Amino acid sequence: MKNLWRNRLMSVASISSVAATLMILGIIFALIININAMAQSAKDQFDSIQAYLLDTLTADEISALLESVEAIDGVQSVTYESKNDALERMKESWKDNAYLLEGLEANPLPSSLIIYLEDIYYSSSVLEQIEALSGIEEVKSYQDIVEQLLSITEAIRKTGIVVIFVLIAISTFIIHNTIKLTVNSRYREINIMKYVGATNWFIRWPFLTEGTLLGLIGAGISAAFMKFAYDYVFNLMHSDFYVLVSAYVVPPETLMKDVIFLFVVIGAGIGALGSIWSMRKYLNV
Amino acid sequence: MIEFHNVSKKYENGVTALNNVSVKIEKGEFVFIVGPSGAGKSTFIKALLKEVDITSGHVYVDELEITKLHRRRVPYLRRKVGVVFQDFRLLPNKTVYENIAFAMEILGTPHRNIRKQVPMILALVGLTGKGNFYPNQLSGGEQQRVSIARSMINNPPILIADEPTGNLDPDTSWEIMKVLRTINRRGTTILMATHDREIVDIMKKRVIALENGQIARDDKIGVYGYDD
Numbered sequence: 001m002k003n004l005w006r007n008r009l010m011s012v013a014s015i016s017s018v019a020a021t022l023m024i025l026g027i028i029f030a031l032i033i034n035i036n037a038m039a040q041s042a043k044d045q046f047d048s049i050q051a052y053l054l055d056t057l058t059a060d061e062i063s064a065l066l067e068s069v070e071a072i073d074g075v076q077s078v079t080y081e082s083k084n085d086a087l088e089r090m091k092e093s094w095k096d097n098a099y100l101l102e103g104l105e106a107n108p109l110p111s112s113l114i115i116y117l118e119d120i121y122y123s124s125s126v127l128e129q130i131e132a133l134s135g136i137e138e139v140k141s142y143q144d145i146v147e148q149l150l151s152i153t154e155a156i157r158k159t160g161i162v163v164i165f166v167l168i169a170i171s172t173f174i175i176h177n178t179i180k181l182t183v184n185s186r187y188r189e190i191n192i193m194k195y196v197g198a199t200n201w202f203i204r205w206p207f208l209t210e211g212t213l214l215g216l217i218g219a220g221i222s223a224a225f226m227k228f229a230y231d232y233v234f235n236l237m238h239s240d241f242y243v244l245v246s247a248y249v250v251p252p253e254t255l256m257k258d259v260i261f262l263f264v265v266i267g268a269g270i271g272a273l274g275s276i277w278s279m280r281k282y283l284n285v
Numbered sequence: 286m287i288e289f290h291n292v293s294k295k296y297e298n299g300v301t302a303l304n305n306v307s308v309k310i311e312k313g314e315f316v317f318i319v320g321p322s323g324a325g326k327s328t329f330i331k332a333l334l335k336e337v338d339i340t341s342g343h344v345y346v347d348e349l350e351i352t353k354l355h356r357r358r359v360p361y362l363r364r365k366v367g368v369v370f371q372d373f374r375l376l377p378n379k380t381v382y383e384n385i386a387f388a389m390e391i392l393g394t395p396h397r398n399i400r401k402q403v404p405m406i407l408a409l410v411g412l413t414g415k416g417n418f419y420p421n422q423l424s425g426g427e428q429q430r431v432s433i434a435r436s437m438i439n440n441p442p443i444l445i446a447d448e449p450t451g452n453l454d455p456d457t458s459w460e461i462m463k464v465l466r467t468i469n470r471r472g473t474t475i476l477m478a479t480h481d482r483e484i485v486d487i488m489k490k491r492v493i494a495l496e497n498g499q500i501a502r503d504d505k506i507g508v509y510g511y512d513d
Contacts, residue, residue: 191374192387195334196391197391197439198360199357
């Protein structure tokens with residue numbers, strides 16, 4: 001403790017670097033968590049494929065088609081929507097403007113099969129097989145959107161991990177340097193301890209505590225920052241303007257539980273690693 | 286107590302510091318190690334403390350073969366071997382009492398025992414009442430006695446003194462020798478590397494002379510035998 005104060009400039013540098021690392025980690029973590037949540041709900045919404053049928057198909061051909069679609073791997077269920085059903089649904093969704101549809105002489109909407117998937121990941125293979133069937137005029141799916149969403153999530157996750165590893169390495173190095181100052185100033189003491197028969201862990205212990213403490217203080221600061229920042233963003237999202245996206249934002253309590261755990265573990269880890277590293281050459285006497 | 290069996294040490298820079306050295310030191314002996322600079326005295330002592338790893342041969346300390354000793358076990362070897370250096374190696378910001386107590390704290394000795402034993406060892410080395418002094422308030426001889434007290438506080442069976450009188454005037458050197466003799470009479474095996482002709486000649490103890498990494502002489506009651 002005394003040493004933390006004696007080398008306060010380096011202590012402040014260590015604490016800030018851990019805090020900065022963890023803040024960035026926290027931001028990336030929050031982004032990933034939220035994008036995952038959004039992707040999850042998108043998957044739930046977009047896990048159907050609509051296959052429009054040719055008008056010329058007979059009832060027998062339709063039921064045969066239905067059976068062969070059901071047989072495809074990854075298909076959970078298939079429902080048939082006739083031309084009339086489609087029109088009814090359209091009227092319903094147009095509501096007040098439905099009168100516009102009254103003037104139609106013939107029903108222009110095609111009949112279709114609505115295919116629900118077991119999982120979004122099957123969508124491209126299912127799509128391919130459906131397109132190969134005869135009697136289908138056009139297939140509509142949300143595959144493009146979903147794939148884009150998945151690739152964005154993946155990209156953020158990957159860059160995030162790289163950035164975090166670099167930052168962790170930097171903070172470990174800074175803590176290593178801070179502790180080295182203390183170790184240097186107590187070099188004689190360590191040397192004598194070795195000759196009197198102190199075990200390495202006996203010597204290491206105080207330095208390890210010091211490093212871990214630096215890491216934990218940094219973790220505390222960044223956790224406080226995360227709490228305020230995330231609460232602020234969360235409330236902003238819940239103002240009227242963003243109401244559309246806000247449904248997907250993970251609530252602060254859920255996020256903070258994970259964030260605090262993550263910060264404590266990584267903060268203490270950086271501190272411990274940095275201090276053990278700084279002692280290595282002094283223990284080989 | 287200590288046995289070297291065909292011990293050789295060749296450093297990475299090609300210097301052969303010990304060349305096939307075999308020697309046996311019994312419990313309770315007082316042994317001088319003499320020889321010109323670079324003859325292998327330091328390496329001999331370092332091999333005993335496992336500060337250097339020998340190239341070939343075997344070293345036994347207190348029945349224990351230390352050549353193959355795991356690095357983790359080295360602290361326990363050092364607890365059997367007290368060491369005194371030419372430059373005392375005391376912590377300047379700790380008092381005499383704290384410097385000695387420090388060696389006991391490392392072994393986890395309860396404070397009650399520390400408070401009892403430190404004054405006893407201070408009496409043994411003739412420093413009664415100096416417990417609250419800082420090293421820079423003491424003379425060189427007194428500082429060396431503190432260092433001896435620290436090395437002996439945990440009762441090691443062996444004491445190694447590496448030129449303990451090297452920085453002291455002749456009168457003070459004799460005071461240190463008296464302390465070492467007292468400790469030796471209590472049963473501690475003492476190994477002392479020295480360049481002090483007068484002390485070696487007058488003490489009439491066993492003398493091992495190292496030259497070019499080999500044992501040149503080993504006399505039961507020896508003399509210094511060099512002209513420097």
